[in-house]
Amino acid sequence: MSGIDATQIVLASRPDGxxxxxxxxxETxxxxxxxxxxxxxxxxxxSLDPYMRGRMSxxxxxxxxxxxxxxxxxxxxxxxxxxxxxxxxxxxxxLARTGWRTHAVSDAAGLRKLxxxxAPVTTALGVLGMPGFTAYSGMKMIGKPKQGDTVVVAAASGPVGSLVGQIAKRAGARSVGIAGGKEKCAFAKSMFGFDEVVDHKSADFAQQLAEVCPKGIDVYFENVGGAVWQAVLPLLNTYARVPVCGLISQYNSFPAGDSQALLAxxxxxVLARSLTLRGYINSEFAGELYPSFLGEIGGAVASGEIRYREDFIDGLENAPVGLIGLLEGNNFxxxxxxVNVR
Structure with missing residues (x-):
């Protein structure tokens, strides 16, 4: 077969906010x-993922x-x-690092047959892919939920947060999700089994979160930052663990407010309550954990014990709009x- 023309999307300029x-x-x-x-x-x-905003900077x-x-x-x-x-x-x-293009030439490095x-091949981009492994590795290596813990995670209807909640339940912990809007909150509770889900768009969000965490928070899986972190911080128990895998609320700009006071x-x-607060990139744990992740979570997905949701858009040309919407929480x-589904 001779060379082929590919359509691709490149970074035309760096965003300001x-x-x-x-x-x-x-381009072609x-x-x-x-x-x-x-x-x-x-x-x-x-796959469209929040980390892509960071690569644009x-x-x-x-x-x-x-x-x-x-x-x-x-x-x-x-x-x-x-x-x-x-x-x-x-x-x-x-599964391949194709980039945003319709066709690619590969030397086979890093390729995994599906x-x-x-399981549907699309799960390799979500629950059985990088987002799923992010949830799994952060909880196994840093969060370490146990029987009776209260585990809180934002973006509870998304691919990372939804699996964090289900992993917490498998460990015997109480799971509390945070999501944006009544529909996402109701879905996260019914589909993914969260014990409670709080709407971060509510005017009294911080009060609601405190009410559903009467014994405080033992594990907070951080992937949002901003106002959610401000509501979580006072509720963290002594020796609470905080895996930090993302700060999506701050990718486009820093949130409003007195950032110096919040930092203090x-x-x-962190000091007074002996918190474990650790940032991580999921690839740090891939060699140690990826086979067990595929075995444990893959088996649970196949049996229906672990549930997931996928949100599709059509056409490579719509990827930019999709990513912009993702950063604003428009995906479900x-x-x-x-791209080329036939």
């Missing part, structure tokens, strides 16, 4: 014919930023169209772009 569609550019590029050891992939599904972080003019980074479920690699053949479905007889309060509470479940 909230991203806009002007920060992205749709010609891919070369594959060489020995390479594969030609067709991206079927593309030029600020120093745990990963190199996407250069202006560079391909937007991301994982996809892809079909092998052509293979010159001994471990893969035409028609295989794989089996749709075990935070650090005083794991957000996935259907």
């Amino acid at each position: 909230r991203p806009t569609t002007d920060n992205f550019r749709l 590029t010609s891919l070369p014919a594959i060489s020995p050891g390479q594969l030609l992939l067709r991206t079927d599904y593309l 030029g600020a120093k972080s745990y990963a190199e930023p996407t250069p202006v003019g560079g391909l937007m980074e991301g994982s996809g479920v892809a079909t092998v169209l052509e293979s010159k690699h001994p471990d893969f053949r035409e028609g295989d479905v794989v 089996d749709d007889t075990l 309060q935070t650090m005083h509470t 479940g794991k957000l996935i772009v259907r």
Whole structure:
């Protein structure tokens, strides 16, 4: 097969605050014919995740930023169209770092074959992928919930928060979710089994959270920050554990308020209550935990014990709008772009 034209989305400019569609550019590029050891992939599904906002920034972080003019980074479920690699053949479905493009050439590094007889292939982007492993590793290595604990997590209807809540229940803990809007709150409680779910959009959110956590909070899984953290902080018990995997409320700008006063309060509470507050990147634990994650959570998904929700948008060209909406909480479940689904 000769080279193929791919449609791709690149970073046109760095956003100042909230991203806009002007920060992205749709392009067509010609891919070369594959060489020995390479594969030609067709991206079927593309994952949209909050970390992508960080890659759009030029600020120093745990990963190199996407250069202006560079391909937007991301994982996809892809079909092998052509293979010159001994471990893969035409028609295989794989998890791959395709980026935001319709087709990609791969050297097979990091590829994982997917089996749709075990679970839908899209779960490799959500509950059985990076978001799911983020929840699993943070809870296993830092949160360590146990019988009788109160575990709180924001974005409870999303792919990370929903699994955090279910892992807490499996450990015998009491799970309290935080979500935006009555519909998401009701869904998180009925679908994912949270004991309580509080609406962060409510005017008396902090009071409601305190009422449903009468014995305080033993584990707070932090992926939001901002006003949610301010409500959680006074409720943290002595020796509470706080896995910090994200701060989505601060990705576009820092929240309003006296940040210096909040910092002082935070650090005083860390000291006075002997808190374990640890930031982490899920890949730190991949070598140690990923096989057990796939075995434990994969089996629970297959049996229906672990539940999940996926939210689809159609067309690669709509990925920028999807990411912008994701950062504002408009998605309902794991957000996935259907790119080349046939």
